[in-house]
Amino acid sequence: MKHMTRATIPDDTLKELYAVMLTIRLFEDRTCARYAEQEMKCPVHLCIGQEAIAAGVCAHLKREDYIFSTHRSHGHCIAKGMDLKSIAAELYGRSTGCSRGKGGSMHLADPGHGIPGTTAIVGGCIPLAAGAALASKMKGDGRVSVAFFGDGAADEGVFLESLNFASLKKLPVVFVCENNFYATNSPQSARQPAVRIADRASGFGIPGVHADGNDVIRVFRTAAEAIARAREGEGPTLLEYTTYRWKAHVGPNSDIEAGFRPAEQHEEWMKRCPVEMYEQRLEQQGVLSAQERKAIFGRIEKQIDEAMDFARTSPFPKPGELFDDVY
Amino acid sequence: MKHMTRATIPDDTLKELYAVMLTIRLFEDRTCARYAEQEMKCPVHLCIGQEAIAAGVCAHLKREDYIFSTHRSHGHCIAKGMDLKSIAAELYGRSTGCSRGKGGSMHLADPGHGIPGTTAIVGGCIPLAAGAALASKMKGDGRVSVAFFGDGAADEGVFLESLNFASLKKLPVVFVCENNFYATNSPQSARQPAVRIADRASGFGIPGVHADGNDVIRVFRTAAEAIARAREGEGPTLLEYTTYRWKAHVGPNSDIEAGFRPAEQHEEWMKRCPVEMYEQRLEQQGVLSAQERKAIFGRIEKQIDEAMDFARTSPFPKPGELFDDVY
Amino acid sequence: MPWTKIQADDSHTPVFFGGDERAREITYRNAIREALSQALMTDRNVFLIGEGIDDPGGVFGTTAGLKETFGDERVMDCAIAENGLTGVAIGAAIAGMRPVFVHMRVDFLPMCMDQIINHAAKWSYMTGGKVKVPLTIRAIIGRGWGSAAQHSQSLQALFAHIPGLKVIMPASPYDAKGLLLGSIAGDSPTICIEHRWLYDQKEEVPETPYMIHAGKGLVRRQGKDISIISTSYMVYESLRAASELEKEGISAEVVDLRSVLPMDEELIISSVMKTGRLIVADTGVSVCGVASEVAAIAAEQAFDSLKAPVRRICLPMTPTPASHVLERAYYPDHTAIVRAAREMTA
Amino acid sequence: MPWTKIQADDSHTPVFFGGDERAREITYRNAIREALSQALMTDRNVFLIGEGIDDPGGVFGTTAGLKETFGDERVMDCAIAENGLTGVAIGAAIAGMRPVFVHMRVDFLPMCMDQIINHAAKWSYMTGGKVKVPLTIRAIIGRGWGSAAQHSQSLQALFAHIPGLKVIMPASPYDAKGLLLGSIAGDSPTICIEHRWLYDQKEEVPETPYMIHAGKGLVRRQGKDISIISTSYMVYESLRAASELEKEGISAEVVDLRSVLPMDEELIISSVMKTGRLIVADTGVSVCGVASEVAAIAAEQAFDSLKAPVRRICLPMTPTPASHVLERAYYPDHTAIVRAAREMTA
Numbered sequence A, B: 001m002k003h004m005t006r007a008t009i010p011d012d013t014l015k016e017l018y019a020v021m022l023t024i025r026l027f028e029d030r031t032c033a034r035y036a037e038q039e040m041k042c043p044v045h046l047c048i049g050q051e052a053i054a055a056g057v058c059a060h061l062k063r064e065d066y067i068f069s070t071h072r073s074h075g076h077c078i079a080k081g082m083d084l085k086s087i088a089a090e091l092y093g094r095s096t097g098c099s100r101g102k103g104g105s106m107h108l109a110d111p112g113h114g115i116p117g118t119t120a121i122v123g124g125c126i127p128l129a130a131g132a133a134l135a136s137k138m139k140g141d142g143r144v145s146v147a148f149f150g151d152g153a154a155d156e157g158v159f160l161e162s163l164n165f166a167s168l169k170k171l172p173v174v175f176v177c178e179n180n181f182y183a184t185n186s187p188q189s190a191r192q193p194a195v196r197i198a199d200r201a202s203g204f205g206i207p208g209v210h211a212d213g214n215d216v217i218r219v220f221r222t223a224a225e226a227i228a229r230a231r232e233g234e235g236p237t238l239l240e241y242t243t244y245r246w247k248a249h250v251g252p253n254s255d256i257e258a259g260f261r262p263a264e265q266h267e268e269w270m271k272r273c274p275v276e277m278y279e280q281r282l283e284q285q286g287v288l289s290a291q292e293r294k295a296i297f298g299r300i301e302k303q304i305d306e307a308m309d310f311a312r313t314s315p316f317p318k319p320g321e322l323f324d325d326v327y
Numbered sequence C, D: 001m002p003w004t005k006i007q008a009d010d011s012h013t014p015v016f017f018g019g020d021e022r023a024r025e026i027t028y029r030n031a032i033r034e035a036l037s038q039a040l041m042t043d044r045n046v047f048l049i050g051e052g053i054d055d056p057g058g059v060f061g062t063t064a065g066l067k068e069t070f071g072d073e074r075v076m077d078c079a080i081a082e083n084g085l086t087g088v089a090i091g092a093a094i095a096g097m098r099p100v101f102v103h104m105r106v107d108f109l110p111m112c113m114d115q116i117i118n119h120a121a122k123w124s125y126m127t128g129g130k131v132k133v134p135l136t137i138r139a140i141i142g143r144g145w146g147s148a149a150q151h152s153q154s155l156q157a158l159f160a161h162i163p164g165l166k167v168i169m170p171a172s173p174y175d176a177k178g179l180l181l182g183s184i185a186g187d188s189p190t191i192c193i194e195h196r197w198l199y200d201q202k203e204e205v206p207e208t209p210y211m212i213h214a215g216k217g218l219v220r221r222q223g224k225d226i227s228i229i230s231t232s233y234m235v236y237e238s239l240r241a242a243s244e245l246e247k248e249g250i251s252a253e254v255v256d257l258r259s260v261l262p263m264d265e266e267l268i269i270s271s272v273m274k275t276g277r278l279i280v281a282d283t284g285v286s287v288c289g290v291a292s293e294v295a296a297i298a299a300e301q302a303f304d305s306l307k308a309p310v311r312r313i314c315l316p317m318t319p320t321p322a323s324h325v326l327e328r329a330y331y332p333d334h335t336a337i338v339r340a341a342r343e344m345t346a
């Protein structure tokens, strides 16, 4: 698979990457629009601005491969192929939700699509991915596991403990750090010395790669190599992608006006919108006509309409279900 | 202080290093001899074979500088200047012990000598040292903190969390990893990929230095630089010293016959006894005559005799003291 | 010691100092902020640390503006690395500082249980009392809005089980300020559990600094038929229940524990001896919880006065669900207390 | 499922299967080793992990020789990195394995409380029951020889407070084998707390694999004047106390809880209803502990039968001291139980 880093990418794949990114963007946009109605009664951590990473990484994963993610997981779950209906219904607290209304936005799960669950404890998902990879290695099932997490999670001891173990056992796991420079509202400089997160890998004998996380093609190519390495039994890779969160840490609003992050920084990154940049690129390369784009957009909007309708017309769990699923 | 790495070391210092190493060795030997009497009713983790590190590092510390250590702390406490009497009495569970009989061998403490306590939770002492260094930085008291810990502790997340924080805040702390290749009876290869522990430092922007931990002069020189860096406000250093534990993980016996570690490995390291190698070196250099050596030996043995006598004639704590010191 | 300048108040008075002209109605949130601010002002060794502590939101307002006043060395934002940084705080405390570690949720404390349980709680004892750990850890309990299993636990019992710790749960602004100042000034590691639903509560609070020491509860409302012994936010549900019960002719006494370790056994016993009936209302789950402890104390030491089986009003033994429909079934409120009281006095 | 081959036994029989010719007296240590060995043999998805698990000492003999038989992939030594490796074990369990994580002491579990409490315990619930965590964690309680504050805690209550976990405390070889096999075969995260002083206990144990499911206690000795409800090693102290009491004409019933979450409420209630008096003897400290829970259950559900105040025989609320003189004052034994029983029946 090493050639993937150079070879031209088939048009279908290019278009699929676009469709996935757009689905994430539009789903999150719709969540914002609906959130004020106060019917999604759970905290939402939106990934608008970070779509390229989910799309570029998951493009290489098979349905049975595992991903583990965090509080900010909508994009990863969508990119991994999860049904929008079951996500929307979970946000709406319905019994048709992927976690039967028990999990909410922070605990999406769909084992049928290789999504065994997401955790809102920072760093928590990283060893879980290593553990699933250990299972795959022991079973010889050929699966790859991916952990998505933020720059904030990179400071938790479990991250480094997981790197150590995964390296020692040469596990088929890829650690994907989405560095959006903030953990809630703490800038990286308040938390870490000025060293790339990717550079922490070498101390554990693991390759660490940094790339622009808003360029889906760069993500696609670097992830290709890491996932191929994992699948071929050569062990883990740490990927660090720099990107930017457009919305507040939690909720549908912007936090820029309130002074949580510098306005110039935000503007700079808004200019580098991963969806738009990619759209232009595809247009320039003649891969995607305006008409096709419209069609994709329409198809996705329709899917989201259906998902939201499904969610809002679904039944709520019965109070007695409170006591189910504890064990 | 950078010149310390080259400059000739004064004879007095050379002799003092010898005396400290020998004190540790003889104290531990005596503990072995006495242990079978079953009057020291606590687990002892002996540091025979590893004396050069404690001696070489602590030689640069002032009385008010802090050290934090582990289950295997006798050597560090002796090198930092702690009274043998109060150590012995603690091993014997007496109220005259440094921790009034509450701590035992694993929890020696002597705040008057910059030893605020030792912890038997692997890795636990590392952030404590960083915290004391933070206090020193905030107070501007010019003190340096040292954390002593093993190769096993280097895999705990807290170690890496501490490196990150100490680097970010440029704390006056030195992390001293005594790599004796084993954690209890697990060899390094069962726990870590083949990368030097010292190499973990660079991912956090910290210098990492490896040296032979059985060569007290190498320890002395490398520690000089790290402690000077810390004292001058340039931040932390990670020192990794390779060495070997002669006795079993816990207790006064050898574990070689029972097959816990390879006999050849053990023999190889016994040939590299830190005390003997140094003795020969000093003799060759004409720094220490046979007569002086004997005098030092005699003086130390007498101190140890006194310490053990003091301990064994000291009163036990009263049962009611059980309820003191909880808060 | 700058702390001698601050007056201690163990007077059991539920509200403000008589005669302090500067007592004003302020919120729980502001009472906490005032305590922190006065501690920072009074003692150079006090510092605050926590992820997001200098956030414009200011940890629900409780730290707002403090960085601006005291600088980012003393109001220190930090990495998400709870165990390591708790160790750092303990190390600093050992070396003479008085750190206050702030966590947005108590759910994150399992990350640093080792440093809390094995180090902070035991250091004084292990060193024969020679070295103290004057560390205060603030942790917030959430509730509602689909926060789900990992963001709405109420874990005070985990700490109350550990000798060497103190665990305070202020329910009122006055107590929040006094208990926090008492804890920061004290020499023992203390966990302060705050409930988010209390932050808007108002009460008269003196401006002058004062301390309340952990270990004393207080009677929030006198009664003679039944004792409702409660913690934190459940004090309000208990008071509401007591009002309703009054209409039915049942006189309920409401006790606010304020501190769950040490726990005010005397007060529990005297209240139960007076009323003969006990309901315990705690914010956590029942099993091996604070409510079990109160019930056990009553069964051991006020047994002869008990006229009816004890009742615990706690969270059920399930993780917290997300859907608001399930949340409604999950959280007990004053109606559950009223129901229990009716049954017990029937 | 290979597990269907193993017969479940919830028969409450304290000892061996009648008719199993291969039942032999073996030690607690060997009963555990046999359970692990049979689990490894029966199910390819079972593996063991733990620091020092393949040590020649074999974790007090309980894993001795297993690496030689099953290889170092399935009997896996590992780094000292409890939180990360517990996460690894949970991840493996989520992906279909049945790991058994072995810790030399329960004191090290605070290091991985987050993965246990926030992940293992909640994963089933958070995923609406779609994903299970079949993880068993073995942790050992120590006692004596100056192990001091950080090496002799008995922390079962911390886990028993967490919905979604199971917590077993086998006191006998038969139970150790059956409960362990039941836990490894089950789909819930289970903490198995073993007491070091039990390892040499002997009992007849069938060679055939069998399972005991968590949640059922048993009466170890029938009595009518007083119930001594106990856990783990304290079962033996309770039995010893019962023998002494018998000489004085006091008939004590000894109940072995076997599992503290779920707890066998029915058995507690029925025993107390029978005897009217309750002593709880647990290996941990009292406050917010397992003993509080048992006392609370009795005060709630067997109140009308209670003839005397409940008593808890537990560790005092201090960290563990090192000096043997203090250890002697610290650890309660059968004499404390006898004294309490005498007072209660006087």
Ligand SMILES: Cc1ncc(C[n+]2csc(CCOP(=O)(O)OP(=O)(O)O)c2C)c(N)n1
Pocket (backbone or CB within 6 Å): A071, A072, A120, A121, A122, A123, A149, A150, A151, A152, A153, A154, A180, A182, A183, A184, A249, C051, C080, C082, C104, C108, C111
């Ligand atoms: C262990 C733990 N500590 C603190 C929190 C509170 N918290 C939730 S998200 C977050 C920031 C995470 O930052 P990062 O990992 O960079 O992810 P991002 O939100 O930027 O995607 C924090 C501190 C938590 N959920 N878990």
Ligand SMILES: Cc1ncc(C[n+]2csc(CCOP(=O)(O)OP(=O)(O)O)c2C)c(N)n1
Pocket (backbone or CB within 6 Å): B071, B072, B120, B121, B122, B123, B149, B150, B151, B152, B153, B154, B180, B182, B183, B184, B249, D051, D080, D082, D104, D108, D111
């Ligand atoms: C958190 C924790 N896990 C496990 C243990 C049990 N234990 C005690 S010492 C030790 C090995 C430590 O190895 P290392 O750090 O290399 O120090 P050494 O004993 O070689 O000096 C272990 C696993 C412990 N004390 N604390």
Ligand SMILES: [Mg+2]
Pocket (backbone or CB within 6 Å): A150, A151, A152, A178, A179, A180, A181, A182, A183, A184
């Ligand atoms: Mg981030």
Ligand SMILES: [Mg+2]
Pocket (backbone or CB within 6 Å): B150, B151, B152, B178, B179, B180, B181, B182, B183, B184
């Ligand atoms: Mg070692």
